[in-house]
Amino acid sequence: MPWYLDSAYKRNKDAPYTFYIPSKEVIGNLNIGDMVKLIFEIETRTDGYAGEKMWVEITHRDMENFKGILTNDPFNLSELKRGQEVSFRTEHICDTEYNDPYSSKWDYYFDTKIIVSKDVLERDEFNFMLRDEPRDEQDSGWSVLSGYEDDEFLNNHENLQYISIGVILNIDDSILTFIEDLPLCAYERNDNGAFYKINDYDWESYLSE
Template sequence: MAWTLDNAVDRHKEAPYTFYTPSDEVLDRLQAGDLVKLIFMAEETLDNGCGAERMWVKIVERHASDFRGELVNHPVYLQSPQYGDMIRFNSVHICSTQLDDPRAKEMDYYFDYKVIVSNDVLEREQFNFMMKDEPNNEQDTGWMFFSGYEDDDYNADSTNFQVVSLGVVLNMDDSIIPYLDAAPRSAYERDLESGKFVFVEDYDWDAYDDE
């Protein structure tokens, strides 16, 4: 079965807050004997729906950003490559290592902390209103995000909302990072001319509580 290595750097660019790649500092430290994880992509999706496997490769030699290593996993779905095969790859293919990385801790924050979004936000991949209530638990940020196109009936149906990682909304718009530490209760609406979020001073929290 034919396969290729996925470009982890490109994946990170598409979803910088949910797809981790090692920092440059970690990549610079890699040497023979270290383990790195690569994404092996099948050229055709398998019958079971699997299209890729992440597997560990032990570095044998390195020349600048080019590597050669030994596959130390037995593929579960892919018929090739096989355990022990020698793999040539570049640093852009590395999606994880076993070295300590400060970036990994940052990514843990974006993964572990949760927000509530409307399904309409996920469908449009945009939000224009956000509000912060008191968190319900340690991983709850208290934030809720709306596209601004939901009506009252839509908002009254809890099935129209779901809990996702904070990184999901940051992938859509990370200009909200300065607002994340705002005190509950607060609400912000996007100014459509400037594209920036503006604090809503007269938000009706009493009406919100009655919903």
């Protein structure tokens, strides 16, 4: 079964707030004997299987170019074996064994939760955000809507999901400019595509629901 190494950098570019890659500082300190994780993909995907993330021990480094020994037993990649030599580049590294000094931002992207409507995820678009008081340490208090939902849709709890804030940031990270605004606050996207604060939002009606 032919395989190739997928680019962790490309995956991060496509989903910068949900696909972690090690910082330049961590990558710069990698040396012989260190362990890195690579993404082994299958050229012809079958049954939804898209490869495996496996650990490789570095045996050689020349700037951005590496060689290493596979330390995992692949599940489905029959052409790969534990102990096999693998050539790779910096762009292929999706994790290391070291603590990353910049990992705190990833903790925020992964662990901070928001309520989002399924319509947002289907459209890959959101136009309204409201922040209530958080319910627990992980809850940000934010609810995110596409703006196209009707009351019937929103009254069905199955149409709402509790997800990591990084998913929404992948769609539009301009909200980072006001994401720390205190509850109670609401924002809407204007005709130019920018969010503005709704200063006269009807909180009395919202809180009485």
